[in-house]
Amino acid sequence: MTQTELTAAADHGVGMTARRDAWWLQPLLIFIGLTTFGVYAIWAAWQGNNYLYVGHGAYYLSPFYSPDLQAIFGFQPPFSFAFLVLWIPLGFRASCYYYRKAYYRSYMLDPPACAVGEPKNRCYQGERKFPFILQNLHRYFFYLALLLLVSLWYDAIRALFFRGPNGGLQLGLGVGTLVLFFNVITLTAFSFGCNSCRHLIGGQLNCFSCSCTTRTRYKLWRGVSVLNLKHMEWAWVSLFAVGFADLYIRLCAMGIWHDVRLW
């Protein structure tokens, strides 16, 4: 089938296409995945409790509540303080170039897939007007997300230390420690594969080989570009990891799951 025939079929309205493959499957799975995560994240943030597990000397803090602003500043807002944190990863992911493609297709059907009809009477104007102009804030969300990564690395490393019977801290390893490390490693891979990160490191240069600094930037740019090649995969793995980390700590704190000390 030619490109012209495919385009002609898609012109007949939303969902119309000459494609015979399961083009609808990917947008459907993305819709289910993002909706499930979104509902869970709002519910977990709303709770305002069971975000910290301190059984058998462990110290596991849910990534939804990191940094622990309540402990740091000693104040109790009239709502769950997770909401003071979560707008950063929300803005970072919502303005991510991969996620834009994913939810434009899955939620707005605009278009649902290549060569599939989209809703009529929509005049695409790029991202120059409200609300889509806000997508241009992505680089600033990237900077804020880096701050959160520092906090998450601190939490993962903190989870390597367990309080002993005499009150001192000992090095150890629990399943929760692995969960927190898995979370922060995947989030780091996702964040450093960001296009804004690539631009920050390798952008605005006319010559990569002209000096020691530019050569170093070139090497770093190539490194983060490797992560960028799998940005979609890192987006999903990290989304699962952060949701699972909260779930794991929540269920341990509620006494439903029991953390196992491996060492």
Ligand code: FES
């Ligand atoms: S492009 Fe996806 S996080 Fe920046």
